[in-house]
Amino acid sequence: MPADEKPTASVWTRPSRPQREQLTREQIVTAAIDLLDKEGTEALSMRKLGSRLDAGATSLYRHVANRDELIQLVVDDVYGEIELPATAGRPGWRAAVTGIAADLRAMTLRHPWIAPELGQVGLVHIGPNAMRMTSGLFAQFDAAGFPPGERERAAGTVTAYVIGIATSEAAYLSLIARSGKTEREWVASLRPAFDEASQHDPRLREADSAQPDVHPRETRDADFSYGLERVLDGLSARLDH
């Protein structure tokens, strides 16, 4: 075989038949979420994502303007995971809001990489799924009896609380994930460092009353519920004039 001929000229070595395969934006987004879930934020590079899809890095740019836009799409797609109660009835609003809040938190913990992105992308001009959730929350507070001007503030209060606490948890969990330990091993391993730090501040020492026999996850769940209950208490107190 003479080497000066183009090596792909032969019929046999020609790339297998279709080879066109039509990349779609949806494929790209779901592949990106998969990659993020498995390897974390900084592992998402256009090259790596491309090779996951058997495509070159720059091929993605036909369907996505740039990396930032990809991330916006990914974030909104993930918002599609939270499900909204079908109806909004007067008495059930508190349970419904609690459910949405739990879903929002669970979504954040399923995809901890979303926390830093939320800080960048914000919730300002985000896609249809995020708007759907916002609108669903509005519906509940509407049914609860909040006047039109106050509904958005009430909804904003609970989303702020949920996002805030879930962000902390997500950062903490992805830190643990990077370390390769389990959550229990992790808290046990930095116990001495914490003890030393709290030696100068008795208030912090008392604060560390975590019983070693309950799973940290249960503590986190209970903390979340506690705060959410307080927020909802404060909001429903507003309703009873």
Add this chain to the structure above:
Amino acid sequence: MPADEKPTASVWTRPSRPQREQLTREQIVTAAIDLLDKEGTEALSMRKLGSRLDAGATSLYRHVANRDELIQLVVDDVYGEIELPATAGRPGWRAAVTGIAADLRAMTLRHPWIAPELGQVGLVHIGPNAMRMTSGLFAQFDAAGFPPGERERAAGTVTAYVIGIATSEAAYLSLIARSGKTEREWVASLRPAFDEASQHDPRLREADSAQPDVHPRETRDADFSYGLERVLDGLSARLDH
């Protein structure tokens, strides 16, 4: 002048006298904050930071292990900006907590780049300044009468709310800053997009009751206060058995 001699051999071209100048970690951190404030997150590169300090990029590594550690230092340093009330008295706890919350929010808005970093670094093993703030909050809830086990949850609830809402605001503000417009111009410019989006959802349309004659910043301030009041209502309801 023969070229095979080292060109710096001459006494005259020798680098000016001291040239040693002693870089410190503190200098690096404050220069990093300055750079972040002026140009945003992605503008902070070791090279650019180095040249701001008239130093090579890799010189920084003598004082800072790596970029992540720099960011942790920077975040904690910024936490030093929030000031704590000197005393904790029973009746004043609500005002004191309100003040801390306002400070925390103001700090986040002064340094909007902190929002994504908080999502990554979390508040877990953060430095002395952040611990000082946490401890200061504990003191207030302690004085308010919360039992030892509940104090941390109460404090966590209000920090979660503040961080959550401030994160959204920070993302929104840094988006605006990147666009080069003022906040008012910005909201006016995306008005048509919002109108179109809310056409399918009457609830969203109603929500957009922003009067064009009040500054958006005042609206944000009022929204923040509203939510904070509700959170504190819910917490103090806990105190009255």
Add this chain to the structure above:
DNA sequence: CTCACGTTGCGCACACCGTACGCAACTCGG
């Protein structure tokens, strides 16, 4: 059936990034 055209994938190239490494120049204790 033919062929030109629009769409899509991809290789290349560029500028930039974090940072490991080792040398040179300085400070300082002995």
Add this chain to the structure above:
DNA sequence: CCGAGTTGCGTACGGTGTGCGCAACGTGAG
């Protein structure tokens, strides 16, 4: 005066996002 230790920096490596232009394909007009 001299060795040791500290600090700054130049070089280099492997990685990144992405602009650009070419090649291969599906499609519809003639």
